[in-house]
Amino acid sequence: MPDLLIQNISEIASPEGPGPLGGTAQGRVRRIPDAEILCRDGEIVYAGPAAERRARVGDLPGAERFDAGGGTVIPGFVDPHTHLPWAGSRELEFAQRLAGKTYMEIAAAGGGILSTVRATREATEEELAANVERRLDWMLACGTTTAEAKSGYGLSAADELKQLRAIRAAANEHAVDLVATLMAAHEIPPEYRDRRERYLDLICEEIVPAVAAQELASFSDVFCEEGVFTPAESRRVLIAGREHGLLPRLHADEFVDSGGAELAAELGALSADHLIAVSERGIEAMAAAGIIATLLPGTSFFLMKHTYAPARRMIEAGVPIALATDCNPGSSFTESMPMVIVLAVFELGLSIEEALTAATLNAACSLGLGQRIGSVESGKRADLLVLDAPNLLHLAYHFGINPVAAVIKNGRRVHPVARAGG
Amino acid sequence: MPDLLIQNISEIASPEGPGPLGGTAQGRVRRIPDAEILCRDGEIVYAGPAAERRARVGDLPGAERFDAGGGTVIPGFVDPHTHLPWAGSRELEFAQRLAGKTYMEIAAAGGGILSTVRATREATEEELAANVERRLDWMLACGTTTAEAKSGYGLSAADELKQLRAIRAAANEHAVDLVATLMAAHEIPPEYRDRRERYLDLICEEIVPAVAAQELASFSDVFCEEGVFTPAESRRVLIAGREHGLLPRLHADEFVDSGGAELAAELGALSADHLIAVSERGIEAMAAAGIIATLLPGTSFFLMKHTYAPARRMIEAGVPIALATDCNPGSSFTESMPMVIVLAVFELGLSIEEALTAATLNAACSLGLGQRIGSVESGKRADLLVLDAPNLLHLAYHFGINPVAAVIKNGRRVHPVARAGG
Numbered sequence: 001m002p003d004l005l006i007q008n009i010s011e012i013a014s015p016e017g018p019g020p021l022g023g024t025a026q027g028r029v030r031r032i033p034d035a036e037i038l039c040r041d042g043e044i045v046y047a048g049p050a051a052e053r054r055a056r057v058g059d060l061p062g063a064e065r066f067d068a069g070g071g072t073v074i075p076g077f078v079d080p081h082t083h084l085p086w087a088g089s090r091e092l093e094f095a096q097r098l099a100g101k102t103y104m105e106i107a108a109a110g111g112g113i114l115s116t117v118r119a120t121r122e123a124t125e126e127e128l129a130a131n132v133e134r135r136l137d138w139m140l141a142c143g144t145t146t147a148e149a150k151s152g153y154g155l156s157a158a159d160e161l162k163q164l165r166a167i168r169a170a171a172n173e174h175a176v177d178l179v180a181t182l183m184a185a186h187e188i189p190p191e192y193r194d195r196r197e198r199y200l201d202l203i204c205e206e207i208v209p210a211v212a213a214q215e216l217a218s219f220s221d222v223f224c225e226e227g228v229f230t231p232a233e234s235r236r237v238l239i240a241g242r243e244h245g246l247l248p249r250l251h252a253d254e255f256v257d258s259g260g261a262e263l264a265a266e267l268g269a270l271s272a273d274h275l276i277a278v279s280e281r282g283i284e285a286m287a288a289a290g291i292i293a294t295l296l297p298g299t300s301f302f303l304m305k306h307t308y309a310p311a312r313r314m315i316e317a318g319v320p321i322a323l324a325t326d327c328n329p330g331s332s333f334t335e336s337m338p339m340v341i342v343l344a345v346f347e348l349g350l351s352i353e354e355a356l357t358a359a360t361l362n363a364a365c366s367l368g369l370g371q372r373i374g375s376v377e378s379g380k381r382a383d384l385l386v387l388d389a390p391n392l393l394h395l396a397y398h399f400g401i402n403p404v405a406a407v408i409k410n411g412r413r414v415h416p417v418a419r420a421g422g
Numbered sequence: 423m424p425d426l427l428i429q430n431i432s433e434i435a436s437p438e439g440p441g442p443l444g445g446t447a448q449g450r451v452r453r454i455p456d457a458e459i460l461c462r463d464g465e466i467v468y469a470g471p472a473a474e475r476r477a478r479v480g481d482l483p484g485a486e487r488f489d490a491g492g493g494t495v496i497p498g499f500v501d502p503h504t505h506l507p508w509a510g511s512r513e514l515e516f517a518q519r520l521a522g523k524t525y526m527e528i529a530a531a532g533g534g535i536l537s538t539v540r541a542t543r544e545a546t547e548e549e550l551a552a553n554v555e556r557r558l559d560w561m562l563a564c565g566t567t568t569a570e571a572k573s574g575y576g577l578s579a580a581d582e583l584k585q586l587r588a589i590r591a592a593a594n595e596h597a598v599d600l601v602a603t604l605m606a607a608h609e610i611p612p613e614y615r616d617r618r619e620r621y622l623d624l625i626c627e628e629i630v631p632a633v634a635a636q637e638l639a640s641f642s643d644v645f646c647e648e649g650v651f652t653p654a655e656s657r658r659v660l661i662a663g664r665e666h667g668l669l670p671r672l673h674a675d676e677f678v679d680s681g682g683a684e685l686a687a688e689l690g691a692l693s694a695d696h697l698i699a700v701s702e703r704g705i706e707a708m709a710a711a712g713i714i715a716t717l718l719p720g721t722s723f724f725l726m727k728h729t730y731a732p733a734r735r736m737i738e739a740g741v742p743i744a745l746a747t748d749c750n751p752g753s754s755f756t757e758s759m760p761m762v763i764v765l766a767v768f769e770l771g772l773s774i775e776e777a778l779t780a781a782t783l784n785a786a787c788s789l790g791l792g793q794r795i796g797s798v799e800s801g802k803r804a805d806l807l808v809l810d811a812p813n814l815l816h817l818a819y820h821f822g823i824n825p826v827a828a829v830i831k832n833g834r835r836v837h838p839v840a841r842a843g844g
Contacts, residue, residue, distance in 0.1 A: 089812070090819075091813065091815035091816060091819040092815070094815065094818075094819045095773075095774065095815055095819075098767065098773055098774070098818075099773070138823055141823075142823065298821075298822065301768060301821075302768075302821065304768055333819055333820050333821065334820070334821050334822035334823060335822075335823060336822035336823050338822075339821070339822025339823070340822070345520065346723060346724070346726055351517075351520055351521070352517065352520070390511070391513065393513035393514070393516065393517055394513060396516075396520075397512075397513040397516045397517075397755055398755050398756070399720075399723075399724065399755065399756050399761070400720065400756035400757075400758035400760075400761025400762070401560055401563075401564065401756060401757060401758050401761070401824070402823070402824055
């Protein structure tokens, strides 16, 4: 394919990691005005001042040109925590919650996660894949170029594998890259309520080996939380996964401090996620172990808790922050990383530079992809967003709108779809 | 022009006023499943069950057809409070605020509203009109079909009239309908700081008569707030406007209770806006006088006040609620009514039905347009949105994305722009 030369960029804004092509950062952003970017074979080969470009790489008569219209270019968003392959919908529960019912009351009445489990078990793999693709369309329109997606609404060997195959099938059809996580330990299924140890046996002895043998996932995840899985149970599941090559990550300390952050540190998890109720001891353990904190402010917002993770304290302690949508039907139905960034700035108290870093480079690192994506640097994959904005600050300043004017994936424009002659 | 028949609508959701074609409502929404809508000469002539349509209006071989794709149709949004005609940009102040400076500190250092006044005075009418048009593009994409726009960054006779002419010029070029408001009493300009009575004389004796003579505005507005204009000053300005045919509305009780709500009731204003600090007495006065409360949750969000107007209390007291963006460069830079609706549901505590009513019919009533727009009813103007959503509840449930798939204005599709052959 021909080279792609992106011209008329008002500024490039990219997180800067500590070394070449990798490592988490904490809000140090390089801003290059009046810039151009050259993409070749799906990679960035030049990103810098327009004036230097010609001297460096010549006139490039064979290159395709894309006019950024004076917009800002940032890395494609990386969304490292989603529950995409679900069936059914829960807007009626949502309306009940608005009318005053609590999440726990709704769950006790047979709603909540188990209603999604029922619908997902009834769905075919093809139906789930179509649902994932529709959600990926929204994600791409909002600038996400790589996302993680978890199982966890099947809660049986057949249905967890069905979810993971749906993720793979959707990824094969779509421009957005997907990384899959096995999360059979999302909840105890109803048929195992009185024998939870047997469900843990099923996960560790059947589901994990089958997923690993079929190479259906890269990670394993557990909902380590009071009333769901204990730290000891979570440890067992994550170690079983690790023995089969599934790297650990976990839902930790979302509602109460249950030692999830410390467990993440103990196991060397790639990420501990949620952390609304994380303790000071948990923060220190994560900092010491270099664990990334993946924060999900859309979930706090959607659940109307008015309580957000202590992001500033974690940054002060040296914990790298990533951001994700948590896209799911019960506690955060959004595919939009721009919305998550706005909530991170307005509610978590991140600076715009910190939020950009968290939504790109640090999110990539939490998926083990920090060497390939997450910043605008020569040698990285050309996953780029053109924002309809004169500079990076507009990413939060101009809020509530979708700032993404165009998406470049692997060096090709994929959104909006180019018109004939356009 | 040919009739337009909108088919394959999963549901129509429209506020229901107390009588035919008019009057505010409070969250009573009519939902019609499996519906069609017929538009003729820019008006709705049928909106109801698809099965009844053919019996009522026949086969319609000459009608243009639009497939809503199984989406939901609601009225076009009406945004009754914006400050669109400004020049300059204030993202640097925004970043300072994120770093800990207060709005008042920034204003004291020469930033804030007066920096926008300087830039707006320096801009030409054509530049301002171009800025308004660009903001109207965002509004239309987010589903706004009618908006109010205020002057108030000129603060001189020449510059206030320039702003109002820019509104008119932009409206002539754009699909979105604009209603103009004179708001010379937005702030005391620096050159009148030591003689504020003279500025009030200027407004009442020169600016108001000139605006009225040139028919440049329908409304007049005042920032009635401690440190800006007193209730007595506000009364003088609004009465001067009313004597020249400019109907009163006002910024009331945004930061502290300064009697703005009571003044709105006394003067029979079409709307009192902001009301974060409104008193119980003010609420009762508004309820007794039938004054619409226009709430601006984007402003609370953007200023990170974590304090929102007491919407539920006002609804209980019988005050009709409208919603608006307050789109402006200093305290709420968004054009998105979907974002405002999400904030209204999640932060003001409105039901989805109340938020829909507030963003359409009640907003139309606050502009004196309740007879013409704001609901999906035969006889009203065909200003309609097709949402990429199976039902109304998704308008808040599926948050952070732009749900507007298509906009119909005056019975014609205007967004997204139809492609050749599409």
